[in-house]
Amino acid sequence: MTQAFYRKWRPQTWDQVIGQEHITTTLRNAVAAERVAHAYLFAGPRGTGKTTSARLLAKAVNCLAEDPAQRPCNQCEHCLAINNGRFMDLIEIDAASNNGVDDVRDLRDKINFAPNQGRYKIYIIDEVHMLSGAAFNALLKTLEEPPAHAIFVLATTEVHKIPATVLSRCQRHEFRSIPVADIVAVLRTIVEHEGIEVEDAVLPLIARQATGSLRDAISLLDQLASATESITLEMAQAVLGTTTGQSVVSLIAALLGGEAGRGLDIIHASLDAGADPRQFARQVVEYLRGLLLIRAGNADQVDVPAEMRAEMAAHAQALPAACLLAVIRAFNQAAAGMRNAWHPALPLEMAFMEALEAPAVEPAPAPAAVPQQAPLKRATNPQAAPAPRPQKAAATAAVDAQAPTSLASQWEQILKAVRERNPQTQALLNSCRPLGMKGNTLVLGFNGDFAKSKMESGEHLDILQEVMTSVLGKSVPVLCVVAPGGELPPDIDQNGMVATALRDLGGKIVDIQ
Numbered sequence: 001m002t003q004a005f006y007r008k009w010r011p012q013t014w015d016q017v018i019g020q021e022h023i024t025t026t027l028r029n030a031v032a033a034e035r036v037a038h039a040y041l042f043a044g045p046r047g048t049g050k051t052t053s054a055r056l057l058a059k060a061v062n063c064l065a066e067d068p069a070q071r072p073c074n075q076c077e078h079c080l081a082i083n084n085g086r087f088m089d090l091i092e093i094d095a096a097s098n099n100g101v102d103d104v105r106d107l108r109d110k111i112n113f114a115p116n117q118g119r120y121k122i123y124i125i126d127e128v129h130m131l132s133g134a135a136f137n138a139l140l141k142t143l144e145e146p147p148a149h150a151i152f153v154l155a156t157t158e159v160h161k162i163p164a165t166v167l168s169r170c171q172r173h174e175f176r177s178i179p180v181a182d183i184v185a186v187l188r189t190i191v192e193h194e195g196i197e198v199e200d201a202v203l204p205l206i207a208r209q210a211t212g213s214l215r216d217a218i219s220l221l222d223q224l225a226s227a228t229e230s231i232t233l234e235m236a237q238a239v240l241g242t243t244t245g246q247s248v249v250s251l252i253a254a255l256l257g258g259e260a261g262r263g264l265d266i267i268h269a270s271l272d273a274g275a276d277p278r279q280f281a282r283q284v285v286e287y288l289r290g291l292l293l294i295r296a297g298n299a300d301q302v303d304v305p306a307e308m309r310a311e312m313a314a315h316a317q318a319l320p321a322a323c324l325l326a327v328i329r330a331f332n333q334a335a336a337g338m339r340n341a342w343h344p345a346l347p348l349e350m351a352f353m354e355a356l357e358a359p360a361v362e363p364a365p366a367p368a369a370v371p372q373q374a375p376l377k378r379a380t381n382p383q384a385a386p387a388p389r390p391q392k393a394a395a396t397a398a399v400d401a402q403a404p405t406s407l408a409s410q411w412e413q414i415l416k417a418v419r420e421r422n423p424q425t426q427a428l429l430n431s432c433r434p435l436g437m438k439g440n441t442l443v444l445g446f447n448g449d450f451a452k453s454k455m456e457s458g459e460h461l462d463i464l465q466e467v468m469t470s471v472l473g474k475s476v477p478v479l480c481v482v483a484p485g486g487e488l489p490p491d492i493d494q495n496g497m498v499a500t501a502l503r504d505l506g507g508k509i510v511d512i513q
């Protein structure tokens with residue numbers, strides 16, 4: 001089996017790390033002066049070199065080269081062992097794969113033993129923001145008094161989730177997104193070494209698509225190169241979905257026609273043909289955004305081929321602004337929620353079904369007959385439409401700001417446990433947001449009726465409640481409401497902590513430290 005490009009092209013020396021000179025210079029100097037810190041935090045966007053730099057540091061501090069300024073040498077026994085992934089004193093913990101308590105405990109038990117092979121034991125904790133509260137506390141104890149032979153490198157894409165107590169004990173380095181020109185240069189080197197033929201415009205296209213992540217860029221190149229000997233622009237565009245495909249236009253036509261079956265067929269056919277579901281969702285959003293611009297009178301800002309303009313103008317006319325916004329939200333969420341969807345087509349299917357429910361989208365309307373400003377569907381008022389479960393004292397209680405705080409931190413855990421019971425229940429929960437507590441009741445906001453009624457049917461609510469009882473140690477009633485785009489149901493305190501968090505964080509509940 002051939003090795004994935006991004007592995008094969010992982011930098012082995014500081015010089016090969018692109019775009020992070022502000023960091024590599026500091027680390028290099030520290031190694032040369034033999035003054036390495038005991039805890040580092042590498043923060044920054046995905047695929048920008050955090051893990052790579054952590055491994056380089058591990059190699060440099062253990063390298064056997066005489067001159068510290070030449071470390072890592074990539075020739076000594078230790079450098080080679082690290083390059084081959086068999087150096088016993090380099091311990092990598094992925095906090096994303098479990099919440100880390102056991103790993104961190106294990107780490108605490110073993111950390112005081114001297115290194116097996118090298119000078120230093122290096123602990124790289126990837127995605128450290130995913131550690132549970134208990135694991136963070138355990139880690140903190142270790143960071144307070146690390147043994148002289150230990151070095152920690154914590155890596156994260158979400159530095160705002162790291163407790164201040166941990167931050168204050170680390171030397172912090174901010175990794176930057178890689179500029180398009182730098183990405184193109186790396187891709188060009190790879191292409192030359194691998195003997196891949198590419199048309200001129202392909203590499204810049206890939207680089208833009210990667211939005212600052214060198215790993216993504218290299219993976220996209222890998223994907224294209226494995227499909228063909230020579231990569232044409234046309235092929236790259238087709239695979240990367242950078243031209244607005246006919247399928248997107250057809251999907252919107254199906255939406256306007258209220259044709260559920262045809263819409264789902266279009267989605268399935270595109271995915272079967274190899275389209276990337278996240279890319280497809282983004283394309284739909286991009287197209288809808290174009291419609292929005294046209295409606296706002298900014299048609300000149302829409303960058304599409306001339307032959308598509310007429311069709312777009314017709315679609316823009318047929319979808320009132322408020323309805324457009326609801327549809328954009330649905331697909332935007334599909335693009336964002338793709339990562340934890342257990343079935344790749346599901347977020348798209350749900351977005352489409354929700355879009356169909358936008359009030360102005362009714363079966364086969366003549367465009368002229370569509371009202372220009374259909375009101376957005378109001379959030380379902382739970383008092384008017386009670387969920388099937390009894391809601392004690394739900395009507396008058398104010399939002400309890402404490403409960404969501406602890407709930408937010410446990411929500412991930414709840415989702416995981418739910419997944420073990422029924423992945424579909426988890427998929428449904430991924431499409432909603434815990435909005436907050438009303439009295440003792442947890443309010444879940446769904447983007448539309450489709451997802452909400454799915455959640456309320458079958459065993460889904462029962463599973464959620466059983467899991468919550470075991471995770472939270474008490475039973476918590478659940479109320480499902482329709483709350484598009486994080487909009488709060490009218491009877492949740494609009495100024496409460498949950499409301500503020502939802503607004504500030506773009507509708508997502510995260511840990512509140």
Ligand SMILES: Nc1ncnc2c1ncn2[C@@H]1O[C@H](COP(=O)(O)OP(=O)(O)OP(=O)(O)O)[C@@H](O)[C@H]1O
Nearest residue numbers: 006009010017018046047048049050051052214215
């Ligand atoms: N700054 C960089 N210079 C050179 N190559 C890079 C750089 N950043 C990423 N790469 C390439 O991408 C691959 C993955 O990088 P790495 O694992 O270091 O990213 P990361 O920042 O840890 O990402 P994540 O946050 O997703 O874990 C590397 O093997 C390398 O091929």
Ligand SMILES: [Mg+2]
Nearest residue numbers: 050051126155
């Ligand atoms: Mg990493």
Ligand SMILES: [Zn+2]
Nearest residue numbers: 063073076079
């Ligand atoms: Zn060496």
